[in-house]
Amino acid sequence: MKNYDVIVIGGGPGGYVAAIRCGQLGLATALVDEWLGDDGKPALGGTCLNVGCIPSKALLDSSHHYHNLEHLLPAHGISIKGASMDIAIMQSRKNKVVKTMNRGVAALLKKNKVEAYAGHGRLQAGNRVTIAIHGGGEEVAAAKNVIIASGSLPVDIPVAAVDGQSIVDNAGALAFDQVPKRLGIIGAGVIGLELGSVWSRLGSEVVILEALEEFLAAADQQIAREALKTLRKQGLDIHLGARVTGAKVTNKGVSVKYESTEGAKALEVDRLVVAVGRRANTTDLVDADVDLTMDDAGRIQVDELCRTSIDGVYAIGDVVKGPMLAHKASEEGMAVAELIAGHAAHIDHRTVPWVIYTHPGDCLGGGYRATTERPGHRLPQWQLSLSRPGTGPRCRGNRRLGQNPGRRQQRRDPRCAHFRRPGLGAHRRSRHGHGLSRQQRGSRPHHPRPPDALGSAARGGPGRGRASGAYVGAD
Ligand SMILES: Cc1cc2nc3c(=O)[nH]c(=O)nc-3n(C[C@H](O)[C@H](O)[C@H](O)COP(=O)(O)OP(=O)(O)OC[C@H]3O[C@@H](n4cnc5c(N)ncnc54)[C@H](O)[C@@H]3O)c2cc1C
Numbered sequence: 001m002k003n004y005d006v007i008v009i010g011g012g013p014g015g016y017v018a019a020i021r022c023g024q025l026g027l028a029t030a031l032v033d034e035w036l037g038d039d040g041k042p043a044l045g046g047t048c049l050n051v052g053c054i055p056s057k058a059l060l061d062s063s064h065h066y067h068n069l070e071h072l073l074p075a076h077g078i079s080i081k082g083a084s085m086d087i088a089i090m091q092s093r094k095n096k097v098v099k100t101m102n103r104g105v106a107a108l109l110k111k112n113k114v115e116a117y118a119g120h121g122r123l124q125a126g127n128r129v130t131i132a133i134h135g136g137g138e139e140v141a142a143a144k145n146v147i148i149a150s151g152s153l154p155v156d157i158p159v160a161a162v163d164g165q166s167i168v169d170n171a172g173a174l175a176f177d178q179v180p181k182r183l184g185i186i187g188a189g190v191i192g193l194e195l196g197s198v199w200s201r202l203g204s205e206v207v208i209l210e211a212l213e214e215f216l217a218a219a220d221q222q223i224a225r226e227a228l229k230t231l232r233k234q235g236l237d238i239h240l241g242a243r244v245t246g247a248k249v250t251n252k253g254v255s256v257k258y259e260s261t262e263g264a265k266a267l268e269v270d271r272l273v274v275a276v277g278r279r280a281n282t283t284d285l286v287d288a289d290v291d292l293t294m295d296d297a298g299r300i301q302v303d304e305l306c307r308t309s310i311d312g313v314y315a316i317g318d319v320v321k322g323p324m325l326a327h328k329a330s331e332e333g334m335a336v337a338e339l340i341a342g343h344a345a346h347i348d349h350r351t352v353p354w355v356i357y358t359h360p361g362d363c364l365g366g367g368y369r370a371t372t373e374r375p376g377h378r379l380p381q382w383q384l385s386l387s388r389p390g391t392g393p394r395c396r397g398n399r400r401l402g403q404n405p406g407r408r409q410q411r412r413d414p415r416c417a418h419f420r421r422p423g424l425g426a427h428r429r430s431r432h433g434h435g436l437s438r439q440q441r442g443s444r445p446h447h448p449r450p451p452d453a454l455g456s457a458a459r460g461g462p463g464r465g466r467a468s469g470a471y472v473g474a475d
Pocket of ligand 1: 009010011012013014015032033034035045046047048049051052053054056119120121122149150151152170191281283284285316317318319323324325326327328329357448
């Protein structure tokens with residue numbers, strides 16, 4: 001039986017970042033991941049890289065270029081007659097981006113002497129892990145420490161069962177081989193809005209059905225109202241207070257039934273995307289005699305340093321409490337690796353930003369505050385509606401670019417870092433500390449964004465430098 005200092009179960013942005021950091025800190029590390037790509041080969045990077053952050057941003061990018069041809073460039077006097085979109089080429093570009101990054105993660109693991117197993121890992125008593133290797137065979141390995149980073153899965157709803165063809169989840173909606181004429185989406189959350197934006201820009205009539213009466217309930221209502229107005233203007237037909245009661249695949253597409261304030265309604269679409277949220281993935285994760293405590297929401301229960309109910313077993317990312325975001329998973333992975341290596345570690349969920357990559361994008365983050373607008377809710381300390389992600393709040397400049405100037409809302413709080421320059425490279429900087437250490441201030445950019453790579457570069461050794469700090473400094 002092989003022995004390691006650390007075994008990581010799950011190779012998403014939580015798991016692979018943790019494993020690489022463990023390797024850099026001189027710990028004998030193994031990583032087990034079960035993801036297989038469309039070609040049936042191991043594809044490291046988890047949800048984020050295979051069916052999440054990366055492919056969605058690749059398609060948002062392609063569709064944005066196409067949309068600009070029609071809607072932005074004519075105002076500059078540029079007209080291109082007969083522009084067309086080849087979906088097969090767009091999808092193959094996206095697949096290439098994903099494959100390149102799958103290979104990049106594998107190379108980084110190798111470089112940092114992390115042993116990668118392709119297969120399903122299950123935790124046994126005594127911090128042993130059974131690995132059912134893809135292609136056959138089983139191995140058992142032991143470790144002083146185990147990090148569980150098994151991520152999340154889309155939530156299914158019985159009234160609209162995913163068949164992978166007509167009714168799909170996020171993975172299916174990222175792989176359409178043609179533009180659906182009419183596309184239905186259940187859920188106006190981040191994923192529904194991003195996917196809706198992609199296909200609407202390419203010509204779909206997109207109808208989004210959201211059960212809640214309130215749009216973007218986690219956001220400040222002024223920003224949410226403006227975002228709703230803009231997205232509707234862009235063509236997203238968003239219905240609030242619309243609860244889907246049934247969806248039936250027909251020979252023409254999908255027949256959807258829903259209840260709204262106006263009573264029972266029906267909708268015919270070519271394809272339907274179910275985007276109602278994600279749940280922790282604990283499928284066949286632990287043996288029956290392993291006493292791993294779960295919380296009420298089915299996630300692995302952890303303390304403030306991601307320690308579970310079992311000594312030497314940690315859990316990070318989407319499988320534990322907190323926002324389901326790649327940079328949050330990575331940050332927890334880094335912290336746990338450093339803790340295991342004997343360093344001090346700190347995780348502060350109060351400053352995790354999140355972004356909706358629509359156009360304009362909405363960017364929220366900072367500490368959370370109670371609100372009198374909606375008793376019982378806690379809203380982010382700062383938020384921003386970006387007119388042009390990547391250019392930052394040079395709002396008047398954006399007006400010159402013929403775009404919505406954007407809006408920033410910021411509420412000062414002693415625990416909340418000062419927000420300086422949002423955009424694709426959004427990050428926060430505190431002039432006076434505001435209670436955050438230098439490391440904390442520089443440590444939590446959102447993802448994906450170009451300087452992600454800088455993060456990896458600066459962490460490329462056993463030192464404790466945080467790359468995003470370096471980026472902030474150079475800004
Ligand atoms: C469409 C979409 C867009 C998104 N966009 C963004 C974005 O722009 N920015 C952002 O920050 N977040 C985004 N997210 C969320 C982000 O993808 C997740 O928060 C992130 O991937 C969580 O990382 P993780 O490491 O916890 O888990 P995952 O990425 O889910 O990885 C878990 C891995 O563990 C493997 N695994 C599970 N169980 C086992 C087992 N027992 N044995 C072996 N392997 C196992 C899985 O196969 C998977 O490879 C998006 C998600 C979606 C769906």
